[in-house]
Amino acid sequence: MKKALKIIGITLLIIVALLVAIPFMFKSQIKDMVKRFINENMNAKVEFSDVNLSFLSSFPQAHVSVDDLVITNFAPFKDETFATAKSITFNMSIKELFKTADEGPIIINAINVNEALLTLKTNKLGDVNYDIVKQKENQNTEASADEKGFTLDIEDYAINNSAFTYLDEKSNVTFYITELNHSGKGTFSGDVSQLDTNTEARVSLKLDSTQYLNNNTIKLDALIGLDLENSKYTFKENKAIINQLPLAFQGYVQMVDEGQDIDISFENTGSDFKDFLAIVPEAYSKNIEDVATTGTFKVKGIIKGLSSDTTIPHLDIKVTSNNASFKYPDLPKSVENIIINASVKNDDGNVDNTYVDIKALNFKIDEDIFKSSATLKNITKNMFVNADIDGVLNLANITKAYPVTLEKELSGILKAKLNTSFDMNAIETNTYQRIKNNGTVGITDFIFSGEDIVNPIHISKADITFHPGTVSLNSFDARTGTSDINATGTINNLLGFLLSDGKLKGNFNVKSNTFAVNDFMVAETETATKNKTTTEEASLKIPAFLDCSIQADAKTVLYDNLTLKNVKGSLKIKNEQANLENLTTNIFDGDLAISGLVDTKNKTPLFNMNLGIANFDISQSFKELELLQSLAPIAKILQGKLNTTINLSGALDEEFSPDLASVSGNAIAELLTTNISSENAPLLSKLNGAFSFIDFDKLDLKDLKTKLDFKDGKVNVKPFDIKYKDINITVDGSHGFDKSMAYNAVLQVPAKYLGSEVNQLIGKINDPAVDKITIPVTATIGGTFTAPTVKTDLTSGVTNLTKQLIEIQKQKLLNQGTQQLQDLIGDALGGTKPKNDSTKTQTNNPIKDVLGGIIGGNSTNTNTADTTNTETAPKKPTVEDGVKDILGGLFGGKKKKETTKDSIK
Template structure:
């Protein structure tokens, strides 16, 4: 007995060892078999990381696993991924592993597909990416699959786990998604007629021509299907589906034909409780409906019958009805009553464009508010045609008190309306107003509107709107937002396009306001960046992109940054995230300002381009509070008086919508009408006072001062301008930075009398009134900053040069005085007689001698012998000698007295 047990044990051990070893021995053969199958059957690039074999996990069958399968398309979808599968496993008899092709088909008993992602795509030319099976002779001339097929299934069970499916049809503009797909089935596929028992759970989304019909709706399906493989017909026998929580039973068949699929299916909800209607609504919006109290009925019934092909769809007749229904959520205070629904989705001829939705009745009542509506939607897959009627009253606050909808902001307000509208969606998108027919009126009171495109909620106290064909008249609009109030009238051109198709809000408005704060109408865009686990947020203000309107504004007070503008009037054009100002005028700083230009917020950094006209601004106040003026002329804040200027500037705006001074460029022409200077807080004037003690800079004459300047890259260049202090003219030019750095030159034309006692003594010696008018240029070089200035002058060298100039004048004056005395003496010597025109030169010997000395005796005859020459020369010498001696004596006497 022991020997027998030992033999059995050894035998079992050998069998187990073989079961473990064989997969490794035949691994390469299995890989070759998989590759051979792929190459023989698929026209695509197929890759996988590994193929494994186990004889233990599914003993006595073999278990084959293909891991990380990727299938990539060839042209015309080259390099696009058709499918990825984390793992595909097959269970089959061990002998199937060693079958040759001549021994018959390969039989697989079970398949499991895990985490598959499959994308089926049809491009705009009609090409499909899922036609990847290779064409064979069997495709051209079908024969008995039992004897000629190289591959067949004999499946006991199969499963698709945690997978997703996508269908994209660019030609028909259809998108269909199945996610969280878990599907399993049991049956036999090898026979001609078989039965398949399936269970499916998934979430489904369906969009036709950009219209979302299903959005992540939960689908459950238990189906018992007869498979007639010979005739490609699949009959649904006992089937129950759940859409969200709405149960449906259905029956019928789908048969594959040469043109497409022949479909004949009917369905309905087995009960008629109105709770079934709430079950259609996605659970995220309807919440838990198990405890909801309902009355009335609800019925869904439909037929889908006909050919589904490239050119046709099955006929549709789907109806939803409900009468005298109500519901109440246990945790909410209000109920919805008198609900009546009569809607149908139909297609009578198989042309997809002729599918239409008829909402004949949709009525309900909340408290005492009754709301009635009806609509028809035609051509829903193309350019949808809408014809709708609305008549009723709706308290918006009651919506969240009767239905568990979650809103970002709480709704409030009373909406009253009686409106008929008819349009097509393309008309809304292209602003074809002639195809938009509106008739009726709508009013709203105490409504609060909030959006991502505005900073503060807008509280509409009252608004009355009349709908006319093509336009909407805003009869009244009384609203508040933040600290701002608005009263408006006007015309709106695209209200439905704005509400229904994300179009722009267009119109022309007359707006009045007592207080208008610019920041109340700007949107804050937050951009978050994470770096080293640190998060920082940057905000920039944006003009809403949906606005396309012209506003004639009249505001008593406008608040912008730190400014308060009074009596603001002008035109504002808003479009494409730009605001264009035209002839905007306002009272500011006891004067008036006019503005034209634009602000552009399309880019990440807002830009502006403005022309400013300023009249009679209070200089001190405006240069103290207005950052731009403060940067253009920091020293001006010490002035008392008025300012007139024109400024042209452009640049970028910072996050608070104020000019970024480092980017501002432009030019200005300024005129100062000053009356006084307050220099207590002006370090520059203190420095200048120290450099020029003969000037009181508090008493500079700045009346009618005009200057030009330009600015760019944070630097202001000032053209030369003139100011005056008593009889001193001063010319100033240079530049400074917005960082308050300075580089200026001031040239002072200083009269000599201001330059000290030594200069005044020299002036006194000259004894000439013209000398008192002598001025010298003195240059002051101003650097540093406005808060810590530096002043350098060339006053010392200027005084030295003036001294030399005065000494030279004194010398020339003395020489001139000597020459005059000589002429006087000569005149006396001549007896004071005047020359006679008829007298010849020879009759006046002294004059002849002087002419010889000076070279003026051009008529002197060299051959003529002079008369009395010696006597004349001696006489002249005596006269000159006496003159010179007398002059020296006078100078000596003068020096001695001094």
């Protein structure tokens, strides 16, 4: 006995060892078998990482697994992935592993597919990517099973955690199945058999631009009769659940030469209105188990006819509900008097003639009754919509009656009586003549808020009248923050804006008593982060959807620390740009006119502006406007009026203010009736210290005009003239926006202001013309406006003036000597004895006496009174002495004390 047991044990051990060893021994043969099967049956590139064989896991059958399968298409879908699978396992008889091609088909008993992704695709030309099975030569429909290379005799199969995608570019259909878990038992090899299946998945269906199913949960228990000989599949005992709506269906699908012959009918198994809520995706309807409902709800449909390349089955699907209501237990309001009468139909098999007819969709919340009806035709291509809306809706009751989660709470009363008809292509292409709207819509006490809105917008009243192609905004009264807005106008494509990616086009007249710009711009606070109006990467943007013209009239506009009065002008917004045309306002006791462009298309907003300023209060404007402070910092100490025109361009910062480092342009400024207030003016103190004879507080700046240009943070000032009493001053130079200075002031200083030495010289000269002499004195101004430096050439100027005055004095003496000589010569040539002079006698020959004196001859004195005492009496000057003095001054000669002779050298 022990020996027998030992033999049995050794035998079993050998068998187990063989079961373990044989797969390794025949692994290459198994790979060859798989490759042979693929090459014989597939017209695609197939790759896998490994093939494994086991006899233990499914003994007495063989277990074959293919890992990491990837199937890639050939042309016309070259290199596109058709299918992938993490693993595919097959259970089959061991003998099937060793069949050759001549020994008949391989029979597989069970298949398991894990984590598969399958994509079926039809391109615009009608080519399909799933036609990858090779056709056998001379194969026809009468070929026997033995002539086919593959058959299934399945006891069970499963597809686990997989996904399926169908894309039809020709018909614009997308169909997705995700989270697919499907299992079944049956036999495919018999002529007549049945397949028992169980399926759970999520399904999405989009036809053209309409989403019919959106990640809806599907459950299906189906017993399918298989008539393989006639390719007919009959649904026997079948139950389906779409979201939470139970459906029962029956019928068949049969494969025919033209396509599929379909005859299926279905309906919901109950009639409670709760079944309607079950259609709505659970994410929106929430838990409906405890919802109280009344009334009926019924879904019933028939799909019958040929599905082919040119036709679809006839459709007749109806949804009805009468006198229904529902109330969620945790919500205060109920929805009552619900009437639904809608259907989806196709009467002739032409897919383009499928239509949706909503005869009634009515309900009541509190005392508000809302009625609507619509038809949707040509839904697979350019869908046509014709809808009627008539009713009142309190928007605040939406969340009180239905568990919908809104980002922002709604409030307000909506009243509408409207008919609209349009096709989707007309909306997308803004073909207004095909958009027909007639009726009115009104809203009161509506509060709107969103990510891009700083303060909630409270619309107290808005009345809109719809006409074909246009919408008239009859009234619009709103408040946000401290701002009030009153608007009227027209909108050209409201439906295009609401239903597609169209722009909001229109013309508006906007009035406001107070318009605070900060009410529409986010500050650097927690609100900014919360509302996400701006990001670190991008500043405030002009909305891309706006394409409109605005005529503005605001009594007060508040911007930053500025208060603008009587703002009027035009604003055109398009392509993220705002064009300002003839915008005028009163500010700083003067007038401001603005024209230009603001462009926010790029990451950094840009602007290009022309400013016309008239009668600005200089002190106030230069204190409060950073731009003016940078252009002329010294002007803040002025008091008076300013006229200027400024052309400038540059970038805007995150607060929509000019980035001074980027600003460039030019300006022409004129000062009117200007006085100087030098308090806290270091530059004037420095200038007063450098020129004691000028009080710079009393400069005459009236009617001063100057030109300047600016770029790269630097302002260049063209030469301009100012005056202090009788001193003319010419100034030019430049300064930076950083307050640095590089200026020259050239003063034409009269000589009388230059000290006592100069004034003494002027007194000696005693000539009125000397008082008009001026010298240029240059003051070089550097440093900054808060710490200025002043250098002058006043000392050298005084020295030069002194030399000039000495030369003038010499010239004056020369002129006087010349005149005296001319007088003496005139007297000598034509002189006579003075009349009535009895004491003196004239020489008989005056010329001889003068010339004798010049050449050193003796003079003859006939005065008898002097002859008696020539030694002691003083000698009186003679003509000769005067001439000598003059000539000595002219030629630099020395005057001799002797009176007898002079020698000429």
